[in-house]
Amino acid sequence: MQASGTSSNGALAGSPATAGAKPGPSPVPLLLAPALILLLGVFIVPLLGVLFESVGRAEFTVGHYIEVFDNEVLMRVLVRTIVLSLVVTAICLLLGYPIAWVMLLSSGWMQRFIALLIVLPLWTSLLVRTYAWMVILGRKGLVNETLITLGAIDAPLTLLYTRFSVYIGMVHIMLPFMVLPLFAVMRRIDTSLLSGAWSLGANRPMAFFFVFLPLSMPGILAGSLLVFILSIGFFVTPALLGGLGDTTFVMLIERQVNRLGNWPLAAAMSVILLVATLVLVIVYNRVLSSRVDGSALSTAVWVRLMSLAAFGSFLVERIVDTLASAVPRTLRGGPRQRPPSTFPFAAIVAWATILLMIFPIAILYPLSFSDAPYLQFPPAEYSTRWYENYFARRDWVRPTIISFEVGFIVMIFGTVIGTAAAVALARGSFAGKKLVLGLLLSPIIVPTIISAVALYYVFATLGLVGTRTGLVLAHLILAVPFVIVVVASALERVDPALEQAAGTLGATRFTTFRKVTLPLIRPAVITAALFAFLASFDEVVIAIFLSGVRIKTLPKRMWDGIREEIDPTTAAVAALLVTLTVVLIILAEVLRARASRRGAAGHDQFVK
């Protein structure tokens, strides 16, 4: 380069034809196409199908809706479902608030540790967690055995298949969705305001009730609405833990479809639930969007993603920033500033709850090594026979293989489709971006049973029920939102100057993506891929509807097993699943650490 001014023009000759004209619209939004086509075909059209079914396919009628509202049983169940959800929400708030408070009072690593314990249950499939409660609360379960051994009772108590067990199971699953928004909001509150109140003569409880509590109200609202929305459409746990008197609205929908084949009625019920959910989501976004960052959709996604926060990855900070901004700016203080005093009672409640959340998963291991042919805890004898049984039986191994196959394909396609959509959303500029994002994330918050009913309805006519293709398509709808959220947030952290620089250095848009952007967001893509896999591998509701006799997934097999068999093979499978999830998450973390050692993104190195 010593020679002056010799340009290497030739290497990069541009076509003069394109140089003069103003370029057309950017092609970037086209990357949304696969995700939108998928959403349209596997989500929106099926839902519209349900809508049409509900108003009479041949000629318009509101008869099915009248049927729903006139049916005393249905109405009673609907009211019961709402009450149940309200109670679950209230319990979650009462238990979650102390936990969030204790997290707030804790120092850095302790805070992280509590966060880990809160999200640990999210690592494990919902089915496993519910199953664990069955083991604990059953007639020969841990609680009864303990009480009998202690001589406190003579005959076993009926704990399982009661409203009580439904509350326990649901609170266990919903609690993270309460704690994390609460914590996110609390963290933004300037706690020196409390000291201020004290100095003005308020005593501690007064300062708490008149200063802190009102300031944390957006968190209370956000967490409560989120838990309520998720609860009313919740299927698995009430179905497994509830008794005859605890039937919920979604269970009736399932019954209409699978037992009675009353499609129009099931469709009308689904639409009612769907509308109720959408209204609540809109209320959430309307009421809270000015006070809390992120919509109900993205909050729900982020809370689930928190299960990766365990290793102190970037998600911890990210979710807190995403969830909260509730307090007026002037009131925000240093987030790490701790209030000078704590309420001991709050700490006790918090720690008891946290332990209670971890415990059910921990006992799966001893249980699975039991020698008894029924669920017994603690086991009298230990053996590995249930593991041997699992590996020996085709009716267990085959669903496992299918689950891996489906999960793997969902992972590949979900990651590609979701990443493309994330690039379009993060880099493109086009009208209606928010709406598109909302649509793409909506499968997360629409009760899965409605998606499942709708898909069953469409797939049955296409011959896709009981096929891998059907399962893959359906699971993709649930996997893509995770990928979009994770990858888009990583893309937002990539300094745009890096991509611009690559362009000026001679890289095309595509090369820039391949050589610069992708390596920088690789850790996030790995995370996203793992989630796409788990979203499919763990999924049970859709699998219940779309599995066939030959093609069924492992969660579907477990579902059958839990309902029909009593042998602890299921416990062995559950323990294996927990182990697998932990291994996968550690693996992802290792891969990500390796990727980010090369200075890659997702992390704070060159956050704007």
Add this chain to the structure above:
Amino acid sequence: MNAQASHHKLEISELRKTYGPVTAVARVSLDVGEGEFVTLLGPSGSGKTTLLMMVAGLTWPDSGEVRIDGRRCTYLPSHKRDIGVVFQNYALFPHLSVHENIAFPLRMRRMSDQDISRKVGQALETVRLPDVGARETSALSGGQQQRIALARCIVYEPSIILMDEPLGALDKKLREEMQLEIKHLHEKLGITVLYVTHDQEEAMVMSDKICLFNEGSIEQVGTPEEMYFSPRSKFAASFLGESNILHASVKGTRDDRAVLDFQGSATVEAPLRFDVRAGQDVAFMVRPESIVIADEPESGRNVVEGVVRDRILTGGVTKYFVEVAGEVTVSATSLTMRSERGHRPGDRVRLDWSVHDTVVLHGDGAAQ
């Protein structure tokens, strides 16, 4: 393509860019000759970055044209333009080593590995960091990162190198060092540079030509000397260096001089730079260092009388603030000397300066 013979590396004509109601760049035309170092200087928000981004192909203009090496490339994507850009925060790729960062543009040009190694080595030598190739970019200091960013640009010999406040993130001492270093690189390699800064001193130190920006338009283009000694407007006069901007009305012209009536208290003469009418209000500029506080005014110079209001010793120079014509304060600087008798506040003094240091300014002559 228009095959006209052009000795300009870069031609910008009538380039315009608006963001909603904001006109970021308003019909700007500018030529940069081969091997020239041209600086866009202007206050923050005056449209410098926007202009540079349009030249780089990172922003599309609303109208106008950009030519690089005579080739029209107004809407050509940046990877097809033969340009190099040094970004303010360096934009080094954090996932690539120093060597691979510099090799990046060469790989894009499908150069052989052997050539790449050689060229990267040369580039590192040129920026005087021959041994850092294997390192991570994050292991380098700010100044070193700056040099790597430079090396990544010069390694593929682009037609023109664009730099947007490349020294903005460095501390003052390092910034001054790098100013000289970039200037020497420019001289040594003969590269063509379009440089952006809001720092007038930096512009003066480095540039062959300064292009002064104000609110999206070019206020004046010229060599640092021209910009300093003959600013066109009040804005140019006050943006570069220190200046006294005074107001007067035109009495008439004599030979090639304008004769001005300064606040009714003195007659001031100035070289006639453009046509003026008798009775017209004009502004004129005198640099503080041109003004001498004299006991015995020399003939043939402009003289006004005033009262010293303040005297400030700033180090090498001493500043006087002198009230003239009853209200206007004029500053005058002189080298600080131990033996200087010094004028004290309240002293009546005479200020005089050469007719040639009196610069009549374009534009509104009304006092503000």
